[in-house]
Amino acid sequence: MGTPASLASLKSIEWDIVIVGGGNAALCAAIEAREAGARVLLLERAPKPYRGGNSRHTRNFRCMHQGPMSVLTDAYEEEEYFHDLMLVTKGNTDEPLARMAIRTSESCLPWMERNGVRFQPSLSGTLSLSRTNAFFLGGGKALVNAYYNRAQDLGVTVVYEAEVTHINIEGDSFNSVQVKRDDEEAEISGKAVVLASGGFQADIEWLARAWGPAARNFLIRGTPYNRGEVLRDMLDSGALSVGDPTQCHAVAIDGRAPKFDGGIVTRLDCVPFSVVVNKDGERFYNEGEDVWPKRYAIWGRLVAAQPDQVAYAIIDAKSANLFMPSVFPAEKANIIAELAAKMGLPAGKVEETISRFNAACKPGAFHPTELDGLATKGIEPAKTNWARPIDTPPFYGYSLRPGVTFTYLGLKVDQTARVSNNAGLYRNIWAAGEIMAGSILGQGYLAGFGMTIGTVFGRTAGREAAAYVN
């Protein structure tokens, strides 16, 4: 259905279920609820070209399977999946919820296919994920498009640029949402609500309050529309929260990326083959630490702790082709001092750092795709793998900044995705996706699990809410 002329016109309809948000979790909920016969209104804050939140930036979801299934090879069973989750969260997870998400993921894949999502074999450069993660053909935006088409065919009403500013609750019951579009405001009632408005990473001030002023220099990898006002509003109303409020998941990305929405292309995979210095030209961490799964997250934090939240990776010609191409070309020079000057670094200091590093490199076999144990000797910090001298021009340099992917603080839910306050479960409020993911991902991040959580809990929330109104 098209965008209604005014918000006021929406008030004349008696909505069964109001869905707040327009990403993966919201769409899964909308489709399930509508298929169960409910009258569904989906309120997406972003304009149509930017619909789909961070889900539009994704590429895969992690899926349990007991044998080859669709594009997935081999098997990936519950215990292994759960073990992988424990590894990254260091046990900071709600086991029953996590196991439910893992088990249900298996039936999600065929459901997604039925609703128009197409899969492709794992992308070049990501072979390590071909067993565990199913890749969306065309990525997350194509997935989101498929779901919007499906929702539209089913008769879900979708409104873009509709920002939910407040959830009206009385006692244990939801009554209505407060919505704003352009200059218009309206209160729209419904029998139940599904909250699927994502995380709060686009609210830099919130990040700065939680993390510290350094967060103002973070880049936000996803949508500028996930500002967490619904989460804030629910917490203010007394809803129970989970997840670490002070933390977010950040990785080191290309320092030249746009402030918002840079997405996947801004990632940089060069760190293991480089020497990384801060803006004073000094090394600060072992670039050769174990690659997977730790490095994925660790460099975001490391860079965040450096002055001005910036760092610089320097490689030489030997390593120039060992990692995925970058979206912005590297700075390039034939001598280190010139490269340093180009990047605005103290040239003398960088030269000194590199020559000390080079002197500490030892001969040995270099294997880019495995932990090769090729380590430096006699410097601090050491580089414990892939330590080759930076000595073959031309030299290349990239700047690195923390890029936020995910926030942990969220609403506490039960197995049916229902939200609660101190007094117990709300009667008619469900939550799905990143807004409740902290229950399962208390810390760390498991590639592809964000979309699994959104799909599993989105579908559950949609079904449960529909069952409640019917």
Next chain:
Amino acid sequence: MSIDVLGPLVGRQSQGPTASAAIDEARRQLEICNACRYCEGYCSVFPAMTLHRAFDDGEVTQLANLCHNCRGCYYACQYTEPHEFDLNLPRALAEVRVESWERFIWPNGLAALFQRSGMALAGALFGAIAFMLALAYGLRPESGEGFYAVISHTVMATLFTVASILPLIVIGIGVWSYWRAVGGERVKLKHLHDALIDAGRLKNLSGGAADGCNYEKEDRYTMARRWSHQAVMWGFLMCFAATVSGTVLHYGFGMEAPYGPFSLPKLFGVPGGILMTIGGVGLIALKLRAEKSLGAPAVWGGEMAFVVLLTATALTGLALYWATGTGAVRPLLIVHLGTVLALYLTLPYTKMVHIPFRLAALVRDAQTKRA
């Protein structure tokens, strides 16, 4: 192959930077895609792209000719306008493609004219029909039956031999320039095999793992474009077979047109013409509904005129068949032959050249894949 004698003729085109804004824009976008790769499953452009880290002019041109404008990668892209990366790969590649044909085909100006102007093609059509009319009346045959009572066989055969051979030579030289520009190597049988199989099934129009193109229904996949194109392609090949079999019957067995309903030319020609007409009408309808700004808008009119001309060729051929024995044969034959003449003569300068260039691109792709 001894085609190397053409070296001096075509050498002028394949050297040095092109300083082409279209190539630079496509290169900018390809570099973003190469860091992303989300669209890898749609078509052969992406797997070919990931073999490089940087793209020279020839590589951009090759990738552009592999693309068939299905638009899957536009609707799937998280970086389309208003995002600052402003991705529109289908359009960027279409513009390079069109420009490359204009650059490789001699004389450059003619391709630019017919590709960009539907009116020019319409002009060529009317010119050709007028010419046939003049021929039919100016060189009215003394004797002859059926078609040859309108125009003698000798005149017809000479005219169409010249009208088909000249364009083929021009196209041949153009494709050779292309081959040099994209760094093509010696062609082996297995490369041709791979390329023809892809082309025959229009494999890439299937959208890879998708269910077709994102063409006339925005981000919804449909097979309409693939089926329409298949109909035109196989219809065209059947009409071609009809012509060849007619020639063989004429010279080999002394049997003259018009042929009976169960003769080879008719058995190929009638279904072929029907297929081409249905497919052509389908393509016209699809093109009217598709978003212009995802192709090369400058050549929309020229492309549309070309599809109309192609469809008209089939339609007038069919009409001629049904008019056999009536007084309508004379005017219809003149119109049909005029249409065919216009189609042939403009061959190197219309969308028709996508066939040889795309085949060349597929052969080159097979080479890099097997390498």
